[in-house]
């Protein structure tokens with residue numbers, strides 16, 4: 001069995017970056033296969049919920065190959081897409097040239113306070129070495145009343161459904177990683193990181209504790225996928 005990409009402590013970020021550097025070429029293909037194309041629908045839903053419009057600006061964190069940033073830019077907003085994996089960003093740059101693609105760490109952004117109308121992140125928060133610090137950074141760069149949207153793998157409340165879904169992540173998704181990347185552990189990582197992530201309900205409560213307004217969760221497929229929404233006070 002290949003070495004796990006999930007490690008705790010100081011090495012967490014380095015291993016995550018190593019993972020995405022390694023799978024950048026196959027990332028979009030496997031995303032489509034493992035979600036049966038549904039990630040496109042969930043990302044469109046995030047865009048709809050953001051109510052982003054022309055004249056506003058947005059930051060898409062952990063932008064990867066840029067799916068969400070590109071969809072936001074299509075609404076006429078000015079978009080910055082940030083990621084720390086250069087190979088993932090290289091893919092994004094090839095897809096769209098009118099986005100400000102920047103290399104950076106979501107836990108330590110070199111961006112000013114109160115500067116974006118919308119901050120989004122698709123499948124990013126779970127990957128951060130410290131998700132609380134990640135939320136703090138997202139809220140720091142949001143303007144007051146700015147909208148925060150986090151799309152992530154969820155934790156269904158129904159325990160039978162959760163077990164079935166986790167079995168799918170444990171047994172089926174790594175097979176895709178083995179076939180298309182030659183590396184099952186890159187996709188075993190999804191469940192390993194999800195086990196360490198508190199899930200959509202806990203993130204909802206955390207956003208309430210951070211005094212955010214209009215905090216809500218939108219669940220898909222019984223909580224398999226979720227979008228956390230909040231507005232900065």
Ligand SMILES: C[S@@+](CC[C@H](N)C(=O)[O-])C[C@H]1O[C@@H](n2cnc3c(N)ncnc32)[C@H](O)[C@@H]1O
Nearest residue numbers: 020062063064083084085088105106122123127
């Ligand atoms: C699962 S991909 C998501 C890509 C894209 N947002 C999407 O929805 O398809 C996670 C991305 O987060 C990036 N990432 C993880 N930790 C990060 C960090 N601390 N700072 C910046 N980017 C990070 C990875 O490099 C990777 O491109």
